[in-house]
Amino acid sequence: MIMDEVYDVTIIGAGPAGLTAGLYCAQAGLRVVALEKETLGGQIMNIEKIENYPGFADGVSGPQLGQEMTMQAMNYGVEIKLAEVVGLELGAENKRVKTANGDYVSPAVIIAGGGEPLRLRVPGEEEFRENGVAYCGMCEGGQFKDMAVAVAGGGDSGVTEALYLANLASKVIIVEMMPELNAKSLLQNRVRQNQKVEIMCHSKVQAIVGDSQVRAIELLDTETNTVTTVALDGVLVHIGWVPQTKYLENVVPLDSEGHVMVKETMETELPGVFAAGDIRHGSLRQVASAIGDGTATALAAQRYLREGKS
Amino acid sequence: MIMDEVYDVTIIGAGPAGLTAGLYCAQAGLRVVALEKETLGGQIMNIEKIENYPGFADGVSGPQLGQEMTMQAMNYGVEIKLAEVVGLELGAENKRVKTANGDYVSPAVIIAGGGEPLRLRVPGEEEFRENGVAYCGMCEGGQFKDMAVAVAGGGDSGVTEALYLANLASKVIIVEMMPELNAKSLLQNRVRQNQKVEIMCHSKVQAIVGDSQVRAIELLDTETNTVTTVALDGVLVHIGWVPQTKYLENVVPLDSEGHVMVKETMETELPGVFAAGDIRHGSLRQVASAIGDGTATALAAQRYLREGKS
Numbered sequence: 082m083i084m085d086e087v088y089d090v091t092i093i094g095a096g097p098a099g100l101t102a103g104l105y106c107a108q109a110g111l112r113v114v115a116l117e118k119e120t121l122g123g124q125i126m127n128i129e130k131i132e133n134y135p136g137f138a139d140g141v142s143g144p145q146l147g148q149e150m151t152m153q154a155m156n157y158g159v160e161i162k163l164a165e166v167v168g169l170e171l172g173a174e175n176k177r178v179k180t181a182n183g184d185y186v187s188p189a190v191i192i193a194g195g196g197e198p199l200r201l202r203v204p205g206e207e208e209f210r211e212n213g214v215a216y217c218g219m220c221e222g223g224q225f226k227d228m229a230v231a232v233a234g235g236g237d238s239g240v241t242e243a244l245y246l247a248n249l250a251s252k253v254i255i256v257e258m259m260p261e262l263n264a265k266s267l268l269q270n271r272v273r274q275n276q277k278v279e280i281m282c283h284s285k286v287q288a289i290v291g292d293s294q295v296r297a298i299e300l301l302d303t304e305t306n307t308v309t310t311v312a313l314d315g316v317l318v319h320i321g322w323v324p325q326t327k328y329l330e331n332v333v334p335l336d337s338e339g340h341v342m343v344k345e346t347m348e349t350e351l352p353g354v355f356a357a358g359d360i361r362h363g364s365l366r367q368v369a370s371a372i373g374d375g376t377a378t379a380l381a382a383q384r385y386l387r388e389g390k391s
Numbered sequence: 392m393i394m395d396e397v398y399d400v401t402i403i404g405a406g407p408a409g410l411t412a413g414l415y416c417a418q419a420g421l422r423v424v425a426l427e428k429e430t431l432g433g434q435i436m437n438i439e440k441i442e443n444y445p446g447f448a449d450g451v452s453g454p455q456l457g458q459e460m461t462m463q464a465m466n467y468g469v470e471i472k473l474a475e476v477v478g479l480e481l482g483a484e485n486k487r488v489k490t491a492n493g494d495y496v497s498p499a500v501i502i503a504g505g506g507e508p509l510r511l512r513v514p515g516e517e518e519f520r521e522n523g524v525a526y527c528g529m530c531e532g533g534q535f536k537d538m539a540v541a542v543a544g545g546g547d548s549g550v551t552e553a554l555y556l557a558n559l560a561s562k563v564i565i566v567e568m569m570p571e572l573n574a575k576s577l578l579q580n581r582v583r584q585n586q587k588v589e590i591m592c593h594s595k596v597q598a599i600v601g602d603s604q605v606r607a608i609e610l611l612d613t614e615t616n617t618v619t620t621v622a623l624d625g626v627l628v629h630i631g632w633v634p635q636t637k638y639l640e641n642v643v644p645l646d647s648e649g650h651v652m653v654k655e656t657m658e659t660e661l662p663g664v665f666a667a668g669d670i671r672h673g674s675l676r677q678v679a680s681a682i683g684d685g686t687a688t689a690l691a692a693q694r695y696l697r698e699g700k701s
Contacts, residue, residue, distance in 0.1 A: 101445045101679060108443055108533065110558025133418055135411045135682050136446055138462035152448035223418065245699060248420025267698050345655065345673070363655070365690055371409060372445055373683015380675055387554060388577050 088112045088187040090382050091178045092159075093166050094325075096123020096147075097368050098358025099193035100154040101375025102382070107158035109383050114185055115154065116178065118165035122147020123195055124359070129211045132223050134368045140223075146368070166194070169332050171351055177318065189382040192333070192341055192349075192356040193375065196324035201233060205289030206318070213295025213315040218242035219367065220319075225250045228314035231298055234284050239319040240264035240272050246317065247277045254279045254311065256286055257299065263285055289316055323358045338364045347378045353385050398422045398497040399693055401488045402469075403476050404635075406433020406457075407678050409503035410464040410670025411685025412692070417468035419693050424495055425464065426488065428475035432457020433505055433677055434669070439521045442533050444678045456678070476504070479642050481661055501691040502643070502651055502659075502666040503685065506634035511543060515599030516628070516681065523605025523625040528552035529677065531627075535560045538624035541608055543596050549629040550574035550582050555629065557587045564621065566610065567592045599626055634670045646672045657688045663695050 084274035090106045092099045095117035106113040137146075155161060168179035169190065178185040198216040200206060206214055218232075222245065230250045232243040235257030247253045255262070255272065260283050262269050268300035272278050282302065286297040287308060297312045306389045314357075333349050334342040334354075339374050340363075341349060341356035348355050357374035359366050364374070400416045402409045405427035416423040430436050439455035465471060478489035479500065488495040490608075508526040510516060516524055525531035526540075532555065540560045542553040545567030551574075553563045565572070565582065570593050572579050582588050582639075591610065597618060607622045636649045638699040643659050643666075644652040651659060651666035658665050667684035669676050674684070 094393055097445060104443055104445060105529070108529070109555055131685075132463075132467065134446065135407060135414060135460045135463060135685075136451070136456055138459045138466060141446070146446055149448045153445060153450075156448060158444065175484045182502040198490065219415070219418070224506075241697075245419055245693075261493075271697060304695075360694060367686050367690075369682045369684075372679045373681075373686070376443075376675060376677050376679040376683070380677075383555075387581060389550075 085177075085184045085186045086114065088114045089386060090187060090189045090191060091116065091176070091185045091187040091189045092193055093178065094193035094195055094358070095121050095125065095151065095154075095161055096193065096195050096358060096371065097125060097150060097251065098195070098371035098375040099123075099191065100150045100159070101372050102158055102191045102193060102357055103159035104378040105376055106382060107154070109379075111383070111386070113158070114160045114162060116162055116164045116166055116180060116185065118163070120152045121161065124197065127210065128220060130223070131220060131368060133219060157167065166328060168328050171332065176353060188355045189385055190355070191378045191382060192329070192354065192360060193324040193358045193378070195359045196277045196322055198318060199321035199323060201286055201318055201320065203286055203288050205291065205295075209289055209291055209295045213291065214289060215317045216319070217366065218245045218317055222249055223244055225315050225382060227251050228245030228310070229254070230315040230317060231286070231311070231313055232317045232319055234319035235259070235262035235264060235280070235282065237268060238262045239337070240268045242317055242319050243278055244268070244272055247275050250277070252277055252279070254281060254313065256284050258285050258303065259283070265287065286316065288374060293373075322366070326360060340364070346381045348381050354380075355381055357390045395487075395494050395496045398424045398495060399696060400499045401426065401486070401495045402501045404433065404490060404502070404504035404668070404670070404682065405461065405464075405471055406503065406505050406668060407435060407460060408505070408681035408685040409433075409501065410460045410469070411682050412501045412503060412667055413464045413469035414467055415686055415689030416692060417464070419689075421693070421696070423468070424470045424472060426472055426474045426476055426490060428473070431461045431471065434507065437520065437605040438530060440533070441530060441678060443529060444604055445461060449461065463555040466694070476638060478638050481642065481664065483658055486663060488489045489684050499663045500638070500665070501688045501692060502664065502670060503668045503688070505669045506632055508628060509631035509633060511596055511628055511630065513596055513598050515601065515605075519601055519605045521601055522603060523601060524599060525625065525627045527676065528555045528627055532556055532559060535625050537561050539622070540625040540627060541574065541596070541621070541623055542627045542629055544629035545569070545572035545574060545590070545592065546588070546629075547578060550578045552627055552629050554578070554581055554585065555590055557585050560587070560589055562623075563587070564589045564591060564623065566594050566596055568595050568613065569593070585600040596626065632676070636670060649673070657684060657689045658691050658695075663692075665691055
């Protein structure tokens with residue numbers, strides 16, 4: 082028989098949001114565990130250089146930042162366990178976080194499991210992940226200064242990223258599978274007025290090619306069924322984002338895309354259950370915001386444990 | 392004649408919130424200036440060691456963190472100017488930030504001027520600032536592990552800090568000038584049940600004494616008019632907090648204590664005017680939250696400049 086592990090706070094996810102929440106709770110003298118299914122440090126472990134997380138004059142490598150955050154949380158008393166969460170059961174007093182390796186029981190739970198960008202799933206995407214293929218303009222766009230770059234995805238977020246990159250890059254090509262962009266008209270107007278931006282609809286990235294670095298994409302025109310090779314230096318993929326909330330369906334209120342709904346305090350509708358970082362509705366998907374979220378949930382959880390409400 | 396300086400975004404304050412907002416705006420290719428009246432880096436420059444800002448396994452000194460943040464903002468293009476803001480004029484298109492050294496004109500303004508804790512104004516308070524006198528339990532409380540410490544202030548925030556410290560310190564004495572604590576009853580009950588906490592009402596800290604480090608406080612009993620010396624290792628002052636918003640009265644909606652009112656996006660009621668960090672209503676007054684706020688205002692300001700609304 083596997084015994085339940087009992088804590089004051091169970092945190093799901095050990096990325097920036099979860100590690101920050103853990104750090105604050107541990108420093109407050111609480112017994113806290115963070116459960117991570119895959120990568121300690123979270124998504125930032127895949128980013129070569131992070132230039133917009135404050136505190137590092139020349140930027141910092143994602144793996145280094147993730148490791149510092151992990152070590153810091155551990156140094157101050159957070160227990161970190163590798164375990165994939167498969168369920169969450171909410172009792173009146175205690176919540177039960179279920180994993181394949183046993184259950185974790187605590188009055189407060191902070192959901193900070195993040196999510197991940199949808200991939201194109203084309204040849205070259207994985208190969209050039211750190212050499213021209215990016216998933217976040219604001220986090221990784223610096224590498225495209227004065228270069229030509231494609232943005233895959235013509236929705237609101239893709240077009241917003243394209244406008245962002247147009248301030249840095251020499252040329253931005255928006256590639257959209259549908260016959261037209263589906264961003265809101267105001268954004269479409271802006272992007273059509275921008276001389277640096279070219280729009281290619283009914284087009285699909287078929288492959289990303291290069292040597293040590295992205296050099297071109299192969300584009301399929303779905304109307305003519307012809308393939309052209311477009312020379313460029315990078316591809317920013319912005320076709321969607323999937324929060325890791327499968328096990329939360331019918332347990333915690335989610336939005337239509339699966340993000341956890343939270344109040345301003347980062348508490349869900351369910352007392353003692355909080356959410357932080359990319360997984361929550363309205364997240365800005367930035368390390369710096371995840372840190373702010375993590376802090377907010379930790380203070381709300383402390384208030385909940387102290388006063389019975391947050 | 393002094394010419395107006397024209398920018399895309401003017402930021403008031405170069406602490407963590409303002410520097411983060413600036414960093415994000417500059418990386419987005421905007422022309423951005425941050426105006427600081429006093430200390431580049433802000434309040435953290437006064438904190439010897441910060442252990443709850445994620446990214447530093449063993450903590451980081453406040454001055455080092457502040458300097459890294461300042462250098463980072465400058466490296467990526469934020470212009471930083473030493474100038475005290477004395478007024479803000481809101482036009483339909485442009486806002487005018489007035490300083491003694493000229494005006495800064497821009498469509499977007501981010502208010503991140505912070506605030507400061509009320510001081511006791513007693514002998515020893517300044518002298519022992521980094522050797523036992525503290526103003527933030529969560530930021531600076533680590534130094535009081537297994538020690539005896541006084542918390543000056545028996546309101547909600549003082550009592551909350553006392554409960555927080557009781558998890559770390561060996562003893563906590565709450566000193567309140569009034570005949571009774573004025574924290575809410577739930578907090579009063581919690582604190583009365585806590586065996587580590589002693590409550591001394593109708594008492595006033597008259598002096599903080601020590602050698603290289605705080606060793607005692609002199610307490611005046613205002614009912615008996617007698618003075619006793621209480622041996623202890625530290626004093627956490629929590630008698631109030633003053634946001635730096637004098638020049639904003641009748642310009643931007645403030646709460647009863649002078650904090651800037653903001654929506655969830657960190658925008659004020661006035662289009663193009665945003666607030667971040669300790670100065671805003673509802674701030675958690677943590678570096679990590681200020682960073683999150685700064686990010687949010689920068690993205691909201693970018694959206695405002697792009698779409699005419701945030």
